[in-house]
Every structure is written in C-alpha cells, then in structure tokens.
Amino acid sequence: MTNPDIIYTKVDEAPELASASLLPIIQRFASAAGITVGTKDISLAGRILATFPEHLTEEQRIPDDLAALGELVKTPEANVIKLPNISASVPQLVAAIEELQAKGYALPDYPENPSTDEEKAIRAKYDGIKGSAVNPVLREGNSDRRAAAAVKTYAQNNPHRMGEWTADSKTRVASMSGGDFFSNEVSATLENATGAKIVLETASGETVLKDGLSYPAGTVVDATYMSAAALDAFLAEEIEKTKDEGVLFSLHMKATMMKVSDPIIFGHAVKTFLAPVFDEFGDEMKKLGVNPNSGLGDLLERVKGNAEIMSAIEATMADRPPMYMVDSDRGITNLHVPSDVIIDASMPALIRAGGKGWGPDGKEHDAVCVIPDNSYAPVYDESIAFFKENGALNPATAGTVQNLGLMAQKAEEYGSHPTTFEIAEAGTVKMILDDGTVLHSHEVQPGDIWRSASARKAPIEDWVQLAIDRQKATGYRSIFWLDKDRAHDAQLIEYVKPILEAAGVADKFEIMAPREATRASLETITKGENTIAITGNVLRDYLTDLFPILELATSAKMLSIVKLMNGGGLFETGAGGSAPKHVQQLHNENHLRWDSLGEFCALGESFKFLADAKDNAKARVLGDAVEKATQGILDDNRSPGRKVGQPDNRDSHYWFARYWAEALANGPDADLATEFAPVARALAENEAEIIAELDAGAGSPADTGGYYKNDPAKLAHVMRPSPTLNGIIG
Secondary structure, three states: OOOOOEEEEEOOHHHHHHHHHHHHHHHHHHHOOOOOEEEEEOOHHHHHHHHOHHHOOOOOOOOOHHHHHHHHOOOOOOEEEEOOOOOEOHHHHHHHHHHHHHOOOOOOOOOOOOOOHHHHHHHHHHHOOOEOOOHHHHOOEEEEEEEOHHHHHHHHHOOOOOOOOOOOOOOEEEOOOOOOHHHHOEEEEOOOOEEEEEEEEEOOEEEEEEEEEEEOOOOEEEEEEEOHHHHHHHHHHHHHHHHHHOOEEEEOEOOOOOOOHHHHHHHHHHHHHOHHHHHHHHHHHHHOOOOHHHOHHHHHHHHOOOHHHHHHHHHHHHHOOOEOEEEOOOOEEOOOOOOOOEHHHHHHHHHHOOOEEEOOOOOEEEEEEEOOOOOOHHHHHHHHHHHHHHOOOOOOOOOOEEEEEOOHHHOOOOOOOOOEEEOOOOEEEEEEEOOOOEEEEEEEOOOOEEEEEEEOHHHHHHHHHHHHHHHHHHOOEEEEEOOOOOHHHHHHHHHHHHHHHHOOOHHHEEEEOHHHHHHHHHHHHHOOOOEEEEEOHHHHHHHHHHHHHHHHOOOOOEEEEEEEOOOOEEEEOOOOOOHHHHHHHHHHHOOOOOOOHHHHHHHHHHHHHHHHHHOOHHHHHHHHHHHHHHHHHHHOOOOOOOOEOEOOHHHHHHHHHHHHHHHHHOOOOHHHHHHHHHHHHHHHHOHHHHHHHHHOOOOOOOOOOOOOOOOHHHHHHHHOOOHHHHHHHO
C-alpha cells in the first residue's frame, strides 16, 4: 500500500482538536492538485493501543503507526507534518490508560511496583511509551528552527506585553556546584565500530544494566551521574536560602523528555521539601503507595484520609518558603505534577514576565529558579543577569535567534535514553566495549542517577554542513554553543573545527560556552541584528522556546524544518506546552485559543518540498498561496483570541481557507484559479453566516467524548459547527 503524498500526524490535546477543523480544509485544497494528505496516529492513546493488541478485540486493534513512520522517515519519499504530541509523564500515562479502560479497552494497569515477571513485562512496554518516545523515532535529520519572516515582521509591528525587569530583582537561578551530571561527565569518540554493555560492579557481584549496545565508528559516547546525596544537600540548602530571601521556591525540570532522570530528581525535591513528614511517616506513606516521583498532588490524594500526616504536611508547608504556583486559584503547586512545569516553557515565561512567578496568594513575586544540573542552567542565569542590567527585551526592535540543532539518530538523548539508571547498590558503573576495554567508569552510591548518551558521526557532520549552508544563505552571526571545558562538547569541537576549516569558513563561525553564547546572542538581537545558535539536542529544545517566547510571545509559531538525512522532509509545527489549558477551556467554554500558525507555516514548506521532490508545479502554487494566506491571517489580525467571545481557532481556519482560496483564484495556475474562484466567492459572500455558526456555541461546555481519545463524531460536531462552511469546503 502506497503512502499518501503528505502525512499529517494525529496527536493529542489542543493540536488534535484543531486538526479536526483544519485537516478537512487541507485535504480539499490539496486534492485539487492531485495530492493526497493522510494521517498516522502518534497520539499517546494511539501508542498505548498499538502496544497492547493482545488485550484488545479485533475491532479495537490499530496498527503501530509510529513504527511505520519511523521507517518512512528513512526514505526519500517522506513528507511528514508533525504536530506536537504528549511526551508522557507517569501521571499522564496512568490517566490515559484509565480513560481507555473506561471506554472498554481491556488494557492492563500500569504497574507502579512490578513484582511478577508478567508485571515487569507490562511495565517495560508502558515505559517504552513514556517521555519523548516519538521524537527520537521520527527525527532522522537535524533541526532548522526559525521564525518565518511574516511572523517576525508581525511581532515587531504588534509588540506583545513584556514584564518589567529591575536591577534589584531577587529572582535568580540556583544550580549544583558539584556532584551533578555536568561535573561528572566523561566522553570519548570511538575509533572503531563496536558493541558495548553497561555493568554495575558491587561487593556482591556484577549486574548487567544494559547489553547489546551498538555504536558505529566515530560515535561520541558520554557517561555521567548525579549524586543523590549532593542533590539532597543542594535542595535542602536552597529551600532554606529561598525562605531567608522571602521569594518563591520553584523547580524547573523536563520530566517528560528526560523520562528516566528528571522524575527521580523531581521526587527528591518533593521529599526534601516535605523532609520532616517523610522522616516521621515515611514507612506509613510507602504502605499507602506514595511515590514522591509522582508529585505532591498524588501524595496528597493518597494520604488525605490520615489526619496526622495531613497535619504534619500543613505544618511543614507553613514553615517552608511560598511555592511557585501552576494554578494558585486551585492550589496547584510547582511540585504537584512532574509534567506541569516543563523548563523550556516555564523559564522563558518567567523571564518574559520580568522574573515574576505566581505565588499561593494569587500575586506575582520574584522567585528562586532551581535547576539542579548545571549543564544548561547558565543559559537562564545569564539571561536573567542580562535583563537585570539592561531591562526587558523590546519585541518591536529585537532581531531574531535562529536555531540549528543536532538531534538526528537520537543524538544526545540525555535522560530519556534507555541507558539511564537509578543505582540500587554502591559500586562501580562501567561501560565495557566488546574487546574488554573499559570506556567509562564511575564510583556510585545507592540512589545516584547514572546515564549515558551518544551522538553518531553522520548526524554530527550533517549538522555542521547545515550550519555552513544557513550561514552562507543568511550572513548572520553564527555561534556554536559548545563549552570546551565540558567533556561531551570538547569531543564535538574536534569534529566542528576541521570541517569548518576544510570548507574555508572557519572565520565565519564562533564557538562559545552556553553562558557566553547567551549574552552574545542577547546583545546581538538587542541591537536589532540576527544570529544563528548552532546547538546540541537539549539546547535546541530550550532555545527554540526561550527566544521565540521573548521575540514572538510564543514558540508555537516557529517554522521547524527537519531535513531528513536520506532526502525526505519532516515539518514540525511548534511547541505544545500550553495545550492542556487550551483543552480545559474548550471543554468548559467551547473556546479553543490554540493558534494554528505553526501548522500553516509547516504546510507551506511541505507543499514546496513536494513540488521539488515530485516535480509537481501545482504543489508549489499551493505552497505559495499558503504563505499569502498566512500573511493575511497576520496582517488582518485573524489569529485566535484568548477569551471566550473573541474569535477562536475555528474562526482563524475560516479566514485561512478564504485567504488561501483567494490567493489560488488570483494565482498563476489556470486550473487552480478556475476551481477556487467560486470557493473564494462563496466564502466571502457567506462570511456573516459562517462566523455566526462558528461562534454559536461559545460560552457553553463542549463535549469531545474524551481527553486522550476523543470520539470522532463528537469532535467533528464541536470543531466543524458551521454547515455553511462545511458545505463550501466539502
């Protein structure tokens, strides 16, 4: 069976709700050029169902679309528009399982503490779905992320509100000065292809943590660990310092992408914040099923029937510094759910707000931002220092920071990689190659978090070439964010320098540690000039939220192109960090404020890629017309408003369809012009009726039949409420 010309991914939350409205429009317009647009299900619910076919009826079973896409992206035919999907934390995974079970899917429960072989096997399957399980499979290329010209121009002409920074702000970043992943890292580049295993040697013998690893020649292989004792001491000290400073305590982690390491670190923070309670009632809480890694919300739910424990928690919380809140109205703290505060969204939002976070009193306050590992914390620390000195960035005059990120073939998958372990017994962790060579070795204690990651030669070389091409195309200041004093980065620099020299362009690039690169980039864009940040995988994730949120107010509008290494194209549509709140608002008020601008940008690039790949001139006309429609959305301010009563996502899709049809009706292709002239006319003539139909249900609850798995008919009823529009589009 042949694949559609373009694959549009089925995902979760707000982007999936929006797709129910937008995708029929895309399919109708594409069909006029003989282009098929199909879907593949990479949603959390879809991945769960595909993983457990033996528990489902024949009618309930679905294919493993993620695996199929993983093969497709390795081919030149790949043309995939990838929307943001859930990188599931354990609470999200459990919630999705429970919803599916309630819908009649006989899935096994998630075993929190597996004891039998069967439970361990089920747990291993579920753990394969957790965290950033999708992106490493699909990203067979490196990342090129930037603000589309139209989006950047609009942001400069319509600057968003920025919080005020003052020199006396007490907001600061706190990180470990030792014992963390950064300080313990070792790295080596393999001369030959080899297999490897990871073992833990203890007084009682040797345990194989992972075997069957395989690395091609030229792979950079890292290993490091975080000391649990050093982490606990650091957290306890920062809690006391924060209390003395009279500001909010906040923890900023990535418990979704870093699905193994960061929930553990998060659990240490919960346990340290409630240390007196755990000291007195630890055994009792364990019997109640308390796992601090699941967050304060889960803990409170499990102990709420025990008055003595609840009293101890209240007394401890009263003695602690006030906490940064996710939702102060509902009492949801920073430590409630590990996936609620995601560093790449939470830190830029705080910085944009002038260093302020919401406190339990419903007011904004300065905050201590605890980022335990010191690998990338300096980026945020330096940003805060810069804005304290210079005041907030001015979006009306600021230049832009583009990003080229090394991510192909699971490069630098720290923390989410299956080579991350919580150490059970004191000993030595060794990475041993097939010939017996001990590549890396660390002395560890119980509770320490040990991890390894790698980056292969071909993706590294492709990444450097991508940087050379972009610098040549733009002439922008170009900086490799690499720290010569960090083990992993030093190995990458050994790749970067010779390639730049061989190409004769070494003088056009700078190499700086993340702290220095942050300041250089902020100085550059403050002057209204542009720069390209050439970074590894994690920094790619962090910077493509940080700078867009400062420049554009959102990272959802970024153009994100992945040039797949075997010739295909993957077009990503921005970030989905705020998607849960959008869903809640739709269900409560039938208003979806999700902005599909990222989808519009990706769609235009996908059509243009198809035009070149398949010599389809009509596809290029469609792509050019998408750009004109996107420009119309921006110029005429047709993006969704935040509040009920304002135009929402569905209104913006009407305008997108209308502008797209008008561009085609007046475009260079006679066939498309003939087909879309009556469509454009009908959309214009019926404007008032369509808008009235789209907005008729605003303010009332909306039922989509689920959260993780919507009912298709109910979803279509909510997201396509205009019979007039549906009749015109078909």
